[in-house]
Amino acid sequence: MRLLNSIGIGAFRRLRPLCLVAGAALLALGACGGDTEVVYEDREVEDLYNSAMDSLEASNYTTASRLFDEVDRQHPYSVWATKAQVMSAYAHYLNDNYDEAIIAIDGFLELHPGNSDAPYAYYLKAICYYEQISDVGRDQKMTELAMQSLEEVARRYPSAKYARDARLKIDLTRDHLAGKEMSIGRFYLQQHEYLAAINRFRAVIENYQTTTHVPEALHRLTESYLALGISDEAQMSAAVLGHNYPGSQWYQDSYALLQRRNLEPEEKEGSWLAGLWNWF
Numbered sequence: 001m002r003l004l005n006s007i008g009i010g011a012f013r014r015l016r017p018l019c020l021v022a023g024a025a026l027l028a029l030g031a032c033g034g035d036t037e038v039v040y041e042d043r044e045v046e047d048l049y050n051s052a053m054d055s056l057e058a059s060n061y062t063t064a065s066r067l068f069d070e071v072d073r074q075h076p077y078s079v080w081a082t083k084a085q086v087m088s089a090y091a092h093y094l095n096d097n098y099d100e101a102i103i104a105i106d107g108f109l110e111l112h113p114g115n116s117d118a119p120y121a122y123y124l125k126a127i128c129y130y131e132q133i134s135d136v137g138r139d140q141k142m143t144e145l146a147m148q149s150l151e152e153v154a155r156r157y158p159s160a161k162y163a164r165d166a167r168l169k170i171d172l173t174r175d176h177l178a179g180k181e182m183s184i185g186r187f188y189l190q191q192h193e194y195l196a197a198i199n200r201f202r203a204v205i206e207n208y209q210t211t212t213h214v215p216e217a218l219h220r221l222t223e224s225y226l227a228l229g230i231s232d233e234a235q236m237s238a239a240v241l242g243h244n245y246p247g248s249q250w251y252q253d254s255y256a257l258l259q260r261r262n263l264e265p266e267e268k269e270g271s272w273l274a275g276l277w278n279w280f
Contacts, residue, residue, distance in 0.1 A: 045075040049084060056087070061095035064088075082108075086117045089124060098128040119153070123162035126150045130169055133176060140180050147173040171210070178208035178217075185220060194224045206276065215241060219250035226257055234258065236273050238265035 052067035068088035072081045089104035105125045109118060126149035132142040150173065153166040185200030201224065204217040218241040225234035238254040242265045245251055258264060268274065 042074060043070075045071060045078050045080050048074065049080050052084065052087065052091075056091055056094075059094075061091045065091035065095070065097075065100075082112055082115060083117070085112075086121055086124075089121070093124060093128055098132055101125075101128050119157040119160040119162055122149070122153045122156060123160075123166060126153055126166060126169070130173070133173070140177060143173050143176050143180075147177070174208050175211040175213065178204050178211040178213040181208070182213050182216060182220075185217075189220060189224060192227070194228050198224045202272075205273070215245045215248045215250040218245075219254045222254040222257060226261060231261070231263060232268045233271055233273075235263055235266040236268040236271040239267050240273055241265070 048067055048071045052064050052071065055064035055067060065088045068084040068091060071084035072088070075081050085104065085108040089101045089108065092101035092104060102125055105121050108121055112118065126146060129142050129146035129149055133146060134140070134142065147170060150166045150170045153160070154163050154170065157163055181200045181204050185197045188194070188197035188200065198221060201217040201220045204211070204213050205221070208214070218237050221237040222234045222241070225231070225237060235258065238251070238258055241248070241251045241254055255265065
């Protein structure tokens with residue numbers, strides 16, 4: 001259960017004592033894949049909430065989300081209604097119903113922005129996006145949404161227990177987005193569309209400086225600039241690469257490319273790279 005430990009399930013414990021009201025029964029209409037389709041009569045909050053928790057722990061997530069929703073519907077002014085809103089979103093998440101989980105979270109945050117469970121709600125929303133990240137060959141909209149949501153967690157709640165994991169995942173999403181830029185840049189390079197390739201590799205340098213893709217991006221810039229005959233920028237790219245990643249294979253490859261043109265890596269004051277970082 002992916003986030004069960006992360007949310008601190010004890011904060012959403014069963015209610016006790018378990019109170020059952022005569023005549024307040026649960027009528028099952030059918031079952032599918034372990035989850036039961038149900039209709040509800042009026043029930044005590046303790047009965048509903050505990051039934052929802054039982055379903056959650058039995059991995060009957062559809063039933064759990066419906067029961068948590070029923071807690072909120074039947075007892076909207078109880079303290080457990082607010083908890084149930086978060087738990088309904090969590091049940092949807094565990095069931096891989098990310099859209100439903102996000103809708104539930106947004107509804108909770110709109111009604112209870114200052115609630116003590118708000119940090120977790122923001123974190124869960126980010127995780128819903130994060131777990132939908134696709135490989136770099138596909139559209140990266142979910143990656144962008146994940147990064148925005150994770151940054152919101154870290155910004156709003158820098159000391160919360162979820163912030164550390166959010167910051168780690170931010171680094172991973174940034175690396176993923178940089179990988180997408182590199183993938184497109186390599187394609188353009190193979191097609192000899194050097195200006196388009198340079199724009200992609202430059203985006204990695206400008207926007208994703210802390211990622212693992214920077215050394216290759218600098219090498220590909222060297223390669224692209226040489227192909228266009230722009231020697232100064234090629235020398236500068238190689239110089240930055242050599243200064244910051246001297247032992248990398250990417251620097252060795254860039255150095256070899258320059259040597260074939262009787263050139264050396266060299267700092268160039270007029271280069272856009274010179275104004276971007278304090279490289280040296």
